[in-house]
Structures are given as C-alpha cells and as structure tokens.
Amino acid sequence: MPPPTNRLSAQLARPFLVHLRSRLPATVLPIAARARAFHASSTAGQTEAKEGTPKATTNIHKLTPLTSEKHPEIKRDPKFSQLTDADLAHFHTLLPPTSILYSASPPTIASSDLMPYNLDWFNLYRGTSQLVLFPRTTHDVSLILSYCHARSLAVVPQGGNTGVSGGAVPVFDEVIVNMSKMNNVRRFDEISGVVVADSGIILEKLDEFLTERDHIVPLDLGAKGSCQVGGNVSTNAGGLRLMRFGSLHGSVLGLEVVSIEWDVEWGRNLVL
Template sequence: MIRSFAADGLKRFASIRCFSSTPDFTKNNYNVQRGGYQSLEEDHIKYFQTLLGENRLVMDLSDLEQYNVDWFKHYRGNSKLVLKPKTTEEVSKILSYCNKNKLAVCPQGGNTGVVGGQVPVFDEIIISMALMNQIESVDEHLGVLVCQSGCILENLDNELEKKGFMMPLDLGAKGSCHIGGNVSTNAGGLRLLRYGNMHGNVLGLEAVKANGEIIDLMSSLKKDNTGFHLKHLFIGSEGTLGVVTKVAIQCAVRPKSINLAFLGLQSFPKVLKTFMQAKQDLGEILSAMEVMDSATMDFVKDKLKVESPIGEYPFYLVIETSGSNDEHDADKLHKFLETTLIKHFALNGTVATEPSKVKEMWQIRERIPDSFVKDDYVFLYDVTLPIPDYFTLVDDVRDHLGSKGKVFGFGHLGDGNLHIQVAVDKYTHEIKDFIEDYMYSRVVELKGSISAEHGIGFAKIKYLEKIKDKNALIFMRQMKRLMDPNGILNPYKLIFEQH
C-alpha cells in the first residue's frame, strides 16, 4: 500500500557534453600528445588471431565504434582492434606480448563509465572483458560470490537471489556494467550507506600485471592479516596497475522487507535534521538516503514526464529501509515520517510498501541521468563534501554561473556524494573552464574530494594535484612505474607519464 501524510500549514571532474552524433576524437578535443608506443602491425594481428581465433577479434570500423565511444558520447578513441579473451591465461598472454612490443592497451568492461577511463584516447588495443562472464561459485553459508570480471552486475544479483543473497552494490547502470569495472573504479552506488563500497566487500581478486604475470589474491576469508593487503592496489586503480580477471565478493542477505519514503522539504537545513532523525529512528534498517532539489525534479518531469508523487517542494528525500519483518519495518518508517512532520522537518511525504510501488518511486531517482542525456549540453560533476556543506557548493555554483546556465543538485546524502549537473545553451571551452576552475577550487576550500564514485579516468587527471598530497602523488607514480614500467596499461588515465 501507499500511505500519505501532509503537514498542516506546514558528476573537469567529469564534464559531460551530450552529443546527438559521434564526437570528435579525444586527442583533437583536448590536444593530447601520443606516447611513444608502437602502432598495430600485421604481425601483431596474426599473433592475436592465433591466440584467440578470428571470431574474438573486432576490426570492422562500424563494429569498433561502440568500443571507441563512451555512453555519453563525450570521449572517442581510435582503436583499430578489440580483443575478447575468455580466460585469465589468455589475458596474461595478451599483456605479455603487448608489453614486449610496447603496444598500449585499454581494458574495458561494460563501457558505462563517465570520466573516459574505459575508452582509448589514441589507438590503444581494447581488451574487452565481455566474454569473461562465468560465475564460478556461490557459498550458500557465507554468501561469498566468486566470478570472472566480465559478469554483468544485474546478472550476478539475479543469480544471488536464488540463494537468498544480493549484491552489496546497486547502480543505475547495473544492466550493463561489469563487476570488474565496478572493482577497478571502486564503485559506490545507491546503498553505500548500508553496505559500503567495493574496498569493503571484495574479499579477494585475481589480476594480471602489465608483463603478463598473474597475481592470485583470491580469498573467501573476511579476516586475513598475512602481510600487505595487495588486493586494494587494484581496487580503484582503473586498470592502470593491472587487469582484474576474477573477484570474490562478500554478499549481503537479501532483505525480506523493503520500504520507501518520499518526502518534500522546505530547505536544506530541514534535510539535515531529517537525515539525523532517520539515523536515530531507523538505525539498523536504514539502507539508502537520496536527496534532490526542485530544479532536478522539474527537469526530470520535463524530459521524462515523471512527476513527484507528493507535489512540488524545494527539496526531496528518498529514504529506503531494508529488513526482515514487514510489519516491524513499515511501522518504524511510518512513525519516523510522522515525527518529521510533527517536528516540521518535512512538509509532506508518502510511504510505499508494495514492491511495485517501491520500484515506481525509486525510478524517479534512478532515472535522473536519463533525463540529462536528453539535453544538448550538460556537464556532470561527481564530488564528495562534508554533509553540512553538501548543498553549499550547489548554491555557490549557481551564484557564480548566473544566467549562463542552470544548475541541478542531487545525490547520495548518506555518504556525502553530491552530483551537480550544469546545463548550458551552447558548449564552449570558455564556459567549461569558467565552471570548472571555480568549482574545483571551491571543493578544495570545502575540504571535499573531486571524485566520489566515478574515478579519475581521463577527465580529471590534470586536477589531481589540487586535491592530493604531493608525496602521495609521488608514491602513486612510483607504484605505477614499478608495476607497469613501459606504461602500456590504460595510458593517459588516472596517473600518467609520457613514455
């Protein structure tokens, strides 16, 4: 059922330009200089054909386009070859050969990233993980999933459902993204508040270094203090230190009861008070806390014809609970909502307990990115901020931008992850710099992070020095040189030096 209440009287971090046609090459748009890598030759192709067979090589120009261009059509590479291995051993042989011949490679999962980390910049050989999609085991006692890195997130969740478990990660791109990509970017998602990010859920992994060496860090143990926790080197390294080929993930028990509240609020201070009330009243069953402003809700309504179920308000909160007792959980959520109305934190709200209604209300939040794809020129920024300053940045950017564009704020309030979209009438490099130079500096002043869950990729690489300690950057470069001395792994991304 849906029960309603009313109070009486009362993500260049990642700059996204949505094109209707194929964009120009990234190297041209950003004036990038190619590294000293070898170009693909006939002998190289013959080796890969012998290794994989002709059917697992993609060389037709029309087929290559889907691998060379990112989903938002902002970045475009010029790869002439896609390889599709099925085993870790094949990945090992590919990388060993490429390293010896100084051929640059770009590992690619579902191609759903938004910072250009998954597509080539020049003619790097793309290693598609799409055929490494086998689930090896699910431990029915411990809930540990072992699978290859090319498995699609939603497929994994569907398989786990049969065993009474669920993936701890939930993303809008779950129908396309690969678990290997999720690990390599340390993905966050909608329920990080409850289940954490990939660093906390990956028990073990297998990866292949640039020289073809296979590093077996597989484990199903939650506790293992036998030396350096090397798996964490690969989580969030975006394919620059090695190619992840297999993972072991601690999965959560699938909740029997899921409820959702959709609230309308007057101001962000009221949002913060509601957030604190939810943590107190919902505690152990609180699983997600999403916020959006009225500009975002109006944009979704205009582009997708999706409306708020409670009318128009300056701010909206989507609050999810997950537990094991329908009556208990629904009662707690109803009492929480009544409290927020009595205390005048919220102006209006509705609660959904039926699965179909829960899904329907979640769609309002999950489809926000879809609405921005339908606009001509949109920049996306993905940042983390201290929660008290969560919407300070939105207000500041609006003041800075004035009539030059429209600013939209929404995101994962529970972990401080804010998404800001800026829509402009016409894309120019000048407006891009005008927005980003200010925003980057303001994030640093607010003691935030330039990347919350999308990684650094190509889009944010030049801004790392604004946020990272100098010695930390030096250490990152030293690690890159140690593990990939020829720099063949995903060049021009995250931490790059000319070779």
C-alpha cells in the same frame, strides 16, 4: 571532468594497481573478484530505484570529436608501437576469430562495428582503436598482455563502458581488451556468502544469480544492466546500496590479476 592525461597514468591511478611497478602499457586486469554477498533478507522490503540500462552508443548521431582533437595538448607517447599486420596475425594465433574485432581503418561513423568500443557512454570521449580483443580465460588475458608488453602496444581494459570519465575507451589507438566474454560465476558459498566471479560478469546477472540463492550483491546502480563487476571494482562504484553496505572495496576479499610481473595471482586484500 578532464580526460586522463595518458592511458598509463589513468590505469596506474586505479587503487588496485598499487602493486604495479611496470611503466609499460597497462598490464594488470583483475580477472575475477572474490567478494562477499549479503543475505537478501537484510534488504527485504526496500524499494530500490531502477534506471534504464545505458543507451547504445550506436544510437548517437552526432559523434563527439576525437579526444585527441578536443585535447590537442595530450600527445600520443611515441614509445608505444603502432599495430601492424604481424601483430594482428599473432593475435589470431592466440584467440579464435570470434574473440577478435578488427577494422583496417579507424571507425568514423556511429554505425561502425568498432564505434561502441571507442566511444564512451556519454559521447564525451572518442578514440581510434582498430582492434578489440575479447579474452575468454585468464590465460587469454595473460597471453594478450605479455605480447602487448613485449611489443609496447598500449592497452585499455574495458568493462561495460558505462564509466563517467572516459577511462574505458582509448584516447588514441590503444588495443581494447574487452572483458565481456569472461562472464561466469565461478563459485558461491551460501554459508559464508563468498562469491567468486569473472570480472566481465554484468552486475545485474550476478545479482540475479545471488537473488535466486537468497543473497544480493552489496552494490546497485543505474547502469547495472551493462556495467561489469571488474569495472565496478576498478571504479569502486557506489550507488543505491552504498549507505547500507559501505564501500564496495570493503566487500572485495581478493582479486585475481594478470600482470607481466606476476603472471596470474590471487591475493587477499591484495590491493585494497
């Protein structure tokens, strides 16, 4: 499968970005999904295959070449700025140190702290980002995207990084916005089965939460121990429960998104 021709078009291709009019770096992240869970008894007795969770990218000894080397026809768009010390200093005013992972040089070896964020699960795509940001709140995301937009810093949203087409890793030096620290269930209504969860919650964690309440997520897949709900919605993931419950987007009732135009907005079927 060819890599995205550039980060912007890759993000704009996502169905939930149809309302995005900006042509600047990726400016929309779903922050929470409001989805319908299903009563657990509806699948009672089913046997569901469970593959292992994705391997850690740091276990890979022979790294794939950089995406930019494998695909020299893809050029970094010069309209995007390069990260400076001033940018880094600014991010430190926005976020605590535990929400910033930075390296003064691009990662080159598998054991680099930044490598798991630069390399996709299949060891097919590799970028050279030196900065990963871990927002903890919607406000954090809003601040990050506002600044990146103003500075024309390219951004790549990252969930569990289990996607199969390299969409969650940088092609070049994009700032990685990793959603793993936004991982709470916000609300669950046992009567309607509506759950509101942060986009960074791991699918398996959400399913465990709901199973304890006699419900399930209408989605199950081999990467459930690593993939996140935001990534699932972004990719409209299918999987083991697809035939029973239908397309995931059919169960998503709304998204909370951040964009430079809307700031933060909830929408019912906003992008489906």
